[in-house]
Amino acid sequence: MFRVDNEKCVGCGLCIEDCFVKDITFIKDKAFIKNKDCIKCGHCIAICPVNAVSTDEYNMNEVIEYDKETFHVKSDNLLNFIKFRRTIRKFKDKEIEEEKLLKIIQAGRYTPTAANVQNVSYVVVHDKIQELRELVLESLNNLAEKIMKNSTIEKELKYARIWKMMYKVFKRNPNKQDSLFFFSKNIIIITSPNELNAGLASSNMELMCNALGLGALYSGFFILASQNSDKIKKFLNLEENTKIVNCMIIGYPDVKYLRTAPRKESSIKWM
Numbered sequence: 001m002f003r004v005d006n007e008k009c010v011g012c013g014l015c016i017e018d019c020f021v022k023d024i025t026f027i028k029d030k031a032f033i034k035n036k037d038c039i040k041c042g043h044c045i046a047i048c049p050v051n052a053v054s055t056d057e058y059n060m061n062e063v064i065e066y067d068k069e070t071f072h073v074k075s076d077n078l079l080n081f082i083k084f085r086r087t088i089r090k091f092k093d094k095e096i097e098e099e100k101l102l103k104i105i106q107a108g109r110y111t112p113t114a115a116n117v118q119n120v121s122y123v124v125v126h127d128k129i130q131e132l133r134e135l136v137l138e139s140l141n142n143l144a145e146k147i148m149k150n151s152t153i154e155k156e157l158k159y160a161r162i163w164k165m166m167y168k169v170f171k172r173n174p175n176k177q178d179s180l181f182f183f184s185k186n187i188i189i190i191t192s193p194n195e196l197n198a199g200l201a202s203s204n205m206e207l208m209c210n211a212l213g214l215g216a217l218y219s220g221f222f223i224l225a226s227q228n229s230d231k232i233k234k235f236l237n238l239e240e241n242t243k244i245v246n247c248m249i250i251g252y253p254d255v256k257y258l259r260t261a262p263r264k265e266s267s268i269k270w271m
């Protein structure tokens, strides 16, 4: 339940004005939350000038007061940060600290979700990464065989050849080359019924990786493999209808980029 402390409420109406589902009203000049259509977005808590609003559904100790010094990011710095992030495909043989992994997940957790449903979940794989690698490569190899039998599309055949080769290399010696996880020590799998929610969370998580001195790679290969294998879902202990939306391969980069990479011009229509 979201509630207003009547002793503190000054009746300014800011929470009423900001509540887009109109779940707050005035009763005797004090704000009153009906808790009927509330989507628990927490705007009422964030906007109250006298800190009169609280909830027992979230941890109120996590709510922090705005502080320009520690909250503000200059737009040019933000853009440079986005421009300079790179997909990392070479990692150091170094463990990632647990607090860093938790901070990456915090970045996902605080990302908005449609209707504030907060339906993004995470699986962090460390100990069982080699077993998972084998399952993924097996699934890609099966997919490759299907493509080779049924397709004449050159782009599909190209990937089929790559996946067959990856599987063969793994089977010959799993420690020699790893074009799937790039010998990373941790991967985070992001699941959600809503692909956009998971995608947005992933993007913020990737930025956090960079802020922590880590690097990441989104693995489209993993996503494809998991969509074609019930074994992978079972291995990850996921319920049958859980949708794997993304997979982030994370580690300390063993590569140094000196400048940003170029991009196509944006396609924009101004109307």
Ligand SMILES: Cc1cc2nc3c(=O)[nH]c(=O)nc-3n(C[C@H](O)[C@H](O)[C@H](O)COP(=O)(O)O)c2cc1C
Pocket: 085, 086, 087, 088, 089, 217, 218, 219, 220, 221, 222, 261
């Ligand atoms: C959704 C998605 C899936 C990707 N899957 C793979 C992958 O399976 N393997 C890989 O090596 N790179 C993968 N990438 C990395 C892209 O190739 C990379 O983002 C792109 O070349 C631009 O390079 P940059 O990330 O360094 O800017 C993926 C990227 C995205 C956004």
